[in-house]
Amino acid sequence: MNEMRDVMVIEDPETAKILIDKTRHKILHLLKMKEHTISELSEFLGLSPQAVFYHLKILEKHGLVEVVKTVSKKNLIEKYYRATARIFLVSYLVFESEEFEEEVRDIVSEAMEVFGLKMDYEEFVDLMRTYLSLKSRALEEVLSRRRKTPHKRMTPIIDFLAVMRMASYPEFSKLVSRYQEMEGL
Numbered sequence: 749m750n751e752m753r754d755v756m757v758i759e760d761p762e763t764a765k766i767l768i769d770k771t772r773h774k775i776l777h778l779l780k781m782k783e784h785t786i787s788e789l790s791e792f793l794g795l796s797p798q799a800v801f802y803h804l805k806i807l808e809k810h811g812l813v814e815v816v817k818t819v820s821k822k823n824l825i826e827k828y829y830r831a832t833a834r835i836f837l838v839s840y841l842v843f844e845s846e847e848f849e850e851e852v853r854d855i856v857s858e859a860m861e862v863f864g865l866k867m868d869y870e871e872f873v874d875l876m877r878t879y880l881s882l883k884s885r886a887l888e889e890v891l892s893r894r895r896k897t898p899h900k901r902m903t904p905i906i907d908f909l910a911v912m913r914m915a916s917y918p919e920f921s922k923l924v925s926r927y928q929e930m931e932g933l
Contacts, residue, residue, distance in 0.1 A: 750814065754897045756833035757888060761847035763810040764838045768851055771795070772803050776812060779831040783816050787826070804829055812836065835898070835906075837891065840884035852877050867930045875930070878923050886914035 758764050766772060774793060778784055786804065790797045807813040808829075816830045842848050856873045859865065865872065887910040891898075898906060914920050 753833040755835045757837050757839050759839045761842050761845050764842045783828040783830040785826045840881040882914050886910040
């Protein structure tokens with residue numbers, strides 16, 4: 749069994765795509781806090797054990813969860829799973845890849861509908877990809893400067909530091925100007 753990593757930077761677009769699923773996101777959140785069995789996760793999430801098993805296998809295949817112990821109870825063998833990192837960070841390189849284009853388009857389509865945005869779709873997709881790339885780059889920079897393991901309570905602080913870092917990028921100023929033009933501000 750390996751020790752849980754502090755931060756795992758995801759550079760593979762396929763791995764990044766599997767993190768978008770809400771169920772897998774919830775499973776990872778639970779497994780970052782404590783190791784759990786399939787039956788425990790099933791109960792927490794209100795899903796069948798088969799559904800939880802399916803998602804765990806995908807997460808395990810991509811190195812995001814691992815089995816930390818196996819316990820025999822009567823005639824049953826239960827595996828305990830844990831996340832492989834406290835923080836999963838999708839690299840800015842993923843957002844710049846063509847493989848991630850479809851995921852960004854899905855997010856933008858939904859957002860434009862939810863918020864009633866009246867903007868050019870392609871231009872907004874480009875803005876969103878640029879923003880996600882810059883934010884991820886800033887997070888990577890902030891986390892590379894850490895001296896100790898950040899506690900999960902520090903998430904708002906990490907986010908604040910990343911936004912402050914991102915605000916210093918010339919590309920971010922251009923992004924804000926483009927958005928303001930699109931909004932007519």
